[in-house]
Ligand code: HEC
């Protein structure tokens with residue numbers, strides 16, 4: 001009887017020790033997880049990460065950068081055209097692009113050959129990632145805040161506000177203009193520093209490093225992609241490593257007018273629609289004497305992670321990757337398929353149709369002629385484009401692409417692949 005309390009005390013002691021030890025190792029594990037995630041990130045970039053995911057910075061309270069630029073879709077949208085606004089009542093006009101592989105893009109300029117290059121957005125109007133980041137906060141169809149000061153007021157109440165003060169100074173809230181600029185700079189640092197935005201670990205990269213190989217369909221697609229007489233895709237979607245040896249980005253950051261079709265829901269007769277003028281309307285171009293030559297041109301997007309996009313082209317007119325490749329192949333040989341009867345180039349104002357690229361492969365044929373790319377070639381190009389999916393997203397491509405075969409091929413390089421037949425929008 002006398003020993004019972006002692007034993008009870010021992011049991012309690014053990015229990016307490018176990019709880020303390022458990023709590024301690026949980027804290028250590030948490031810290032380790034955090035430092036693993038954010039190891040390489042500067043304090044600014046860590047703040048950028050917080051801002052990127054903070055919905056309280058939108059007028060609706062329902063939207064952050066991450067709502068439209070979804071990580072699982074390669075930081076592009078889950079549906080293409082997005083909603084936004086004070087009550088989420090507004091609809092955007094352009095497709096939501098991927099934010100991956102943008103970090104080395106330059107500001108907008110005319111290159112040595114006098115051709116437009118660089119810049120952010122489909123029309124290149126923003127010079128830097130920070131300048132770009134200022135726009136969504138105030139865009140009435142996006143995060144829809146009234147002004148910079150109201151964004152900063154919300155920022156000063158965020159859970160990470162103390163950290164913001166630590167990095168940018170305790171007086172930062174008294175200077176809304178500077179606070180807003182610091183916030184956009186933090187967003188730029190996040191997109192620049194976080195390796196998630198430029199992993200270079202797709203099957204394509206593994207093949208380039210000799211760690212994996214393409215299956216026959218992917219190999220044929222790769223050849224067509226580079227062949228100047230066939231796909232000629234690499235003429236704009238650069239497939240060679242950069243001068244400094246960094247792997248190809250699948251864009252040369254140039255601009256082109258592809259004459260992409262009007263989205264189906266806008267094709268009805270009598271429907272009012274202002275064709276998007278793109279490059280010629282943006283601030284660096286619109287005052288130029290030759291501005292109208294650039295109407296209807298849009299930036300060449302990177303094709304990395306393109307298989308994860310839900311909608312394609314600046315106007316999100318096509319929803320299937322196979323249709324995009326088929327459009328390149330048959331825009332000129334079978335225009336009715338894309339535009340309907342007597343409505344060729346229906347998303348380019350008649351005055352600007354001369355700007356549409358007609359000379360280069362894969363274009364340049366007449367209606368009824370044999371396309372440069374056969375149905376088999378189109379399938380092979382699609383198989384190749386699937387190899388550009390980053391490794392963190394390759395597994396997810398299973399459900400998105402609706403084809404286990406394609407995703408398996410991306411994960412297990414050598415496995416043979418069956419190409420999915422996708423219904424076209426004919
Ligand atoms: C309502 C959806 C939406 C929200 C919210 C949003 N974006 Fe975007 N984003 C878009 C769309 C649409 C475009 C293309 C617009 C255009 O080209 O005019 C775009 C373009 C971009 C680009 C340029 C990409 C390129 O290829 O040049 C970057 C960078 C970007 N967004 C980052 C952000 C950041 C950072 C935030 C948060 C501050 C954000 N976005 C919030 C929809 C959104």
Ligand code: HEC
Nearest residue numbers: 231232233235236256260298299300301312313314324328
């Ligand atoms: C002359 C330059 C040029 C050539 C050649 C070219 N592209 Fe493009 N590509 C572009 C431009 C510009 C866009 C964006 C056009 C727009 O949205 O109006 C684009 C868009 C795309 C898109 C949509 C990406 C997205 O995020 O919406 C895909 C996919 C694509 N191209 C694949 C290809 C393939 C495959 C080939 C070869 C068969 C090819 N491209 C040849 C310039 C080119």
